[in-house]
Amino acid sequence: MIKEPNSKEVDVTKMIDELVAKGHVALDKMEDYDQEKIDHIVHHMAMTALDQHMHLAKMAWQETGRGVMEDKAIKNMYASEEIWHSIKDLRTVGIIKDDRERQLITVAEPLGVIAGITPVTNPTSTTIFKSLIAVKTRNPIIFAFHPQAQNSSAEAARILRDAAVDAGAPKDIIQWIETPSLEATTAIINHDGIASILATGGPGMVKAAYSSGKPALGVGPGNGPVYVEKTAHIKRAVNDILLSKTFDNGMICATENSAVIDDVIYDKFMKEMTDHKAVIIDKKDHKKLSDAMFDEKRGGIKGPIAGMSAVAIAKLAGIKVPDDTKVLLTEVTEVGPQEPLSREKLCPVLSVYHAKTQKEAIETCEALLDFGGLGHTAAIQSEDDELITKFGVKVKASRVIVNTPSALGGIGNLYNEMVPSFTLGTGSWGKNSISHNVSAFDLINVKTIAKRRNNMQWVKLPKVYFEKTSVRYLEDMPGVQKVMLVTGPSMVKYGYADIVVNELKRRPNGDKIQYEIFSDIEPDPSTDTVQRGLNQIREFEPDTIIALGGGSPLDAAKGMWLFYEHPEADFFGAKQKFLDIRKRTYKLGTPKKAQFVAIPSTSGTGSEVTPFAVITDSKTHVKYPLADYALTPDVAIVDPQFVETVPKKTIAESGLDVLAHATESFVSALASDYTRPWSLQAAKLVFDNLEASYNGDKEAKANMHNASTLAGMAFGNAYLGINHAIAHKLGGEFGLAHGRCIAITFPHVVRYNASEPKKINPWPKYEYYRANDDYAALARYCGIQGSTNEELIEGFIAKFIKLAHAVDMPLSLKANGVKKADFDKCVDEMAELAYEDQTTTANPVEPLIADLKQIMIDEFDGKNVEK
Numbered sequence: 001m002i003k004e005p006n007s008k009e010v011d012v013t014k015m016i017d018e019l020v021a022k023g024h025v026a027l028d029k030m031e032d033y034d035q036e037k038i039d040h041i042v043h044h045m046a047m048t049a050l051d052q053h054m055h056l057a058k059m060a061w062q063e064t065g066r067g068v069m070e071d072k073a074i075k076n077m078y079a080s081e082e083i084w085h086s087i088k089d090l091r092t093v094g095i096i097k098d099d100r101e102r103q104l105i106t107v108a109e110p111l112g113v114i115a116g117i118t119p120v121t122n123p124t125s126t127t128i129f130k131s132l133i134a135v136k137t138r139n140p141i142i143f144a145f146h147p148q149a150q151n152s153s154a155e156a157a158r159i160l161r162d163a164a165v166d167a168g169a170p171k172d173i174i175q176w177i178e179t180p181s182l183e184a185t186t187a188i189i190n191h192d193g194i195a196s197i198l199a200t201g202g203p204g205m206v207k208a209a210y211s212s213g214k215p216a217l218g219v220g221p222g223n224g225p226v227y228v229e230k231t232a233h234i235k236r237a238v239n240d241i242l243l244s245k246t247f248d249n250g251m252i253c254a255t256e257n258s259a260v261i262d263d264v265i266y267d268k269f270m271k272e273m274t275d276h277k278a279v280i281i282d283k284k285d286h287k288k289l290s291d292a293m294f295d296e297k298r299g300g301i302k303g304p305i306a307g308m309s310a311v312a313i314a315k316l317a318g319i320k321v322p323d324d325t326k327v328l329l330t331e332v333t334e335v336g337p338q339e340p341l342s343r344e345k346l347c348p349v350l351s352v353y354h355a356k357t358q359k360e361a362i363e364t365c366e367a368l369l370d371f372g373g374l375g376h377t378a379a380i381q382s383e384d385d386e387l388i389t390k391f392g393v394k395v396k397a398s399r400v401i402v403n404t405p406s407a408l409g410g411i412g413n414l415y416n417e418m419v420p421s422f423t424l425g426t427g428s429w430g431k432n433s434i435s436h437n438v439s440a441f442d443l444i445n446v447k448t449i450a451k452r453r454n455n456m457q458w459v460k461l462p463k464v465y466f467e468k469t470s471v472r473y474l475e476d477m478p479g480v481q482k483v484m485l486v487t488g489p490s491m492v493k494y495g496y497a498d499i500v501v502n503e504l505k506r507r508p509n510g511d512k513i514q515y516e517i518f519s520d521i522e523p524d525p526s527t528d529t530v531q532r533g534l535n536q537i538r539e540f541e542p543d544t545i546i547a548l549g550g551g552s553p554l555d556a557a558k559g560m561w562l563f564y565e566h567p568e569a570d571f572f573g574a575k576q577k578f579l580d581i582r583k584r585t586y587k588l589g590t591p592k593k594a595q596f597v598a599i600p601s602t603s604g605t606g607s608e609v610t611p612f613a614v615i616t617d618s619k620t621h622v623k624y625p626l627a628d629y630a631l632t633p634d635v636a637i638v639d640p641q642f643v644e645t646v647p648k649k650t651i652a653e654s655g656l657d658v659l660a661h662a663t664e665s666f667v668s669a670l671a672s673d674y675t676r677p678w679s680l681q682a683a684k685l686v687f688d689n690l691e692a693s694y695n696g697d698k699e700a701k702a703n704m705h706n707a708s709t710l711a712g713m714a715f716g717n718a719y720l721g722i723n724h725a726i727a728h729k730l731g732g733e734f735g736l737a738h739g740r741c742i743a744i745t746f747p748h749v750v751r752y753n754a755s756e757p758k759k760i761n762p763w764p765k766y767e768y769y770r771a772n773d774d775y776a777a778l779a780r781y782c783g784i785q786g787s788t789n790e791e792l793i794e795g796f797i798a799k800f801i802k803l804a805h806a807v808d809m810p811l812s813l814k815a816n817g818v819k820k821a822d823f824d825k826c827v828d829e830m831a832e833l834a835y836e837d838q839t840t841t842a843n844p845v846e847p848l849i850a851d852l853k854q855i856m857i858d859e860f861d862g863k864n865v866e867k
Helices: 012-032 035-051 053-064 069-087 123-136 147-166 182-190 203-210 234-250 263-275 283-293 310-317 358-370 385-394 406-410 470-475 489-493 496-505 527-540 551-565 648-667 676-694 698-718 722-734 738-754 771-781 789-806 820-836 838-842 849-861
Strands: 094-099 104-110 114-117 141-144 174-176 196-199 216-218 225-228 258-262 278-280 327-331 349-355 375-381 397-402 444-450 463-466 482-487 514-518 544-549 595-600 612-616 623-627 635-638
Touching: 012 141, 012 174, 012 182, 035 053, 035 069, 035 123, 035 147, 053 069, 053 123, 053 147, 069 123, 069 234, 114 123, 114 182, 114 203, 123 141, 123 147, 123 174, 141 147, 141 182, 147 174, 182 203, 196 203, 203 216, 225 234, 225 358, 234 263, 234 327, 234 349, 234 375, 234 406, 258 263, 258 358, 263 278, 263 327, 263 349, 283 310, 283 327, 310 327, 349 358, 358 375, 358 385, 375 385, 375 406, 385 397, 397 406, 463 470, 463 698, 470 496, 470 635, 482 496, 482 527, 482 551, 489 496, 489 544, 496 514, 496 544, 514 527, 527 551, 527 612, 544 551, 551 595, 551 612, 551 623, 595 698, 623 722, 623 838, 635 698, 648 676, 648 698, 648 722, 648 738, 648 771, 648 789, 676 698, 676 771, 676 789, 722 738, 722 820, 722 838, 722 849, 738 771, 738 789, 738 849, 771 789, 820 838, 820 849
Parallel strands: 114 141, 114 196, 141 174, 196 216, 225 258, 225 375, 258 349, 278 327, 327 349, 375 397, 463 635, 482 514, 482 544, 544 595, 595 635
Antiparallel strands: 094 104, 104 444, 612 623
16 A cells, blocks of 8 residues: 555654664664675666656556656666666775876775655656665665655655665665645755755755755756757758657656747758648637746746646647647747746757758757756757767767657667766766766765875986097987087087087998087076077988087077977976976977987086986076976996096086985985986996096096986986085076086084984885985985085085085185175065975975075085085
């Protein structure tokens, strides 16, 4: 027996409390159910609902007096069979994915007790649908049925509940309000024990669900148009539209409400419609029809109209039509309140618009959606794929149904691959939280167990040729026909450029080699210099760029190469800071126009093997380290013959820069077992050879040249730190050589990084703060004695200071000519710019701007460094 609603006084609060309490008991009991058990229960429910589909269809039809019983039977079958097929393989219990490669475990948990609101239009099918997806996700559900469909809906819920319990579910897995009322529905959706609301119904109920203060999955009204375009298959289009409009008398919300017809096929379309029992309503009867169908105060259709047959509606309006009429057609021109027939209808009445142009047709469809159907469904009948896509992109509908009955296409899976559902989201356009067809995947909380994993790292190097006269590789290097030699004026003056040119001429086709030289490069090259060289390169179009010189020519040439390869690139994007070079916001492609050869003539920057280039902005005079693997040379030639005449001042500055490269790359948060050996060897080579190199020893110069490249290999793959960040800004502001700024800053940064940090670098590979241990290990490798980290680190600093003094390097800004007033004026800005420098990201201690400022203040006088 089905319990009839009664008029006795009901304590609504108590009733709802009891339902929710029972739901939570069921929720707790299902906590230990596994996927296999849940699937067994849901499958049994689907089979039982399928078995009872006709019984439930009869009940719904008899109780509501709406629609077509046979179509309701099909909807019940759909809600059982198609929904089960869609969700049967969906994992909704416990661990649903274990991605061992990415170290991510995904866990599904139920939302909790759900409130289910169902409509009078699809009462039993919606109850079946919501029950299946709720139980599939271990969510107990409590229904509030539409009062006009209480009995049939309750019967559907009872059948499904009994099937679930029979298969092993808790007894209160599915419940419903026995005595329906607005008060009871309001109480259930606002109850603290309800986790979420599945709301299908009128706009008022959906709005109430969304206003409940808890997650709600609701739908909006559908006022879907269909555009029948001139290339449409007219017989099929008419068949589809008539099928939609007559299926359960048009009560599926995705049904076509209006048809917009292209001018050239309008008459043919209308004849085909009338040939298949659609009747065109005379314009003089439009008002009678709209008065019968629509509530003038509310604006929507009158309650009884939804699901009424075309003949019954015509009779109600006092319009005579044949007894076999399928659909009523109203030819209208306007959209909006002034034309009620342009509204959503939920019955076999179709408004028809005659469109003179494609533009007018699409605009009419947009207007119809805007008038009560935003975000829901639109349809198009066309054989023009390009237009179909254009239409789909243009209209604000969450589902665009193509060459398909919109009613059955919109609910999904029958005519297309959309998710099958009786709850169709309308997105933000329709004031919904979702824009897709609702299913079981919407009813789970997904937890992610994310295990720590180190970011993938790599070593990327050019081909490296070393030893004296290794420049002869240019004789055999493949693909060399047109060469742009980028160098500095001193390389031309002292004949080093001629060495390179002579090697090119020794090639088998040397007499055919074309080359040009760009040598107008200043120390700390600027964006203006890069642009001048770029202009020459673009005009010459070389296949090979050779950079010869110290850091300035190499970096300038890299900048020219970058913009030659990528004319669309810009300095603004290239200079942007990043946390992870693989994920940087601004990326450049692989060079294809020219190969790049770097031949260093100083032992300092390591630019010949790194993806970095330091360029000074001509407008702001701020140095920016550009970083991209597109800047890594193809070939590095480390030939010590090019460093034999380097000035002593440059040897000192560049040599101490090499030591900073080795040191910073060794303690870097990105340092690895691949880069640390290069760092160690480079640091030892500097301590052992810089002073002798400074004093003219050729072997020591060769060793320093190797040390520079080794350090470059290390920091090119492990990066640097705040020693370089600060030095970049000091050099740019005061015109000091980069290596000099590096040396002045070095002792202060070592002490800062080796002290207990305020903030630790957030890099996965850096598992714990270890810079003090790393500095101590580096000190031991360089021959420093000590029994504690502190002794080793101070010994390391002392050895650096001694070496710097041995090469005549004063270690304070003041001693290098910086005025206190000038320093004080810009120190705050420099500290902030240093923080923004790319090199800060790999520093073992995450620096604060105030810390960077303090380091600069300390190095002005050489605090605890210079006596």
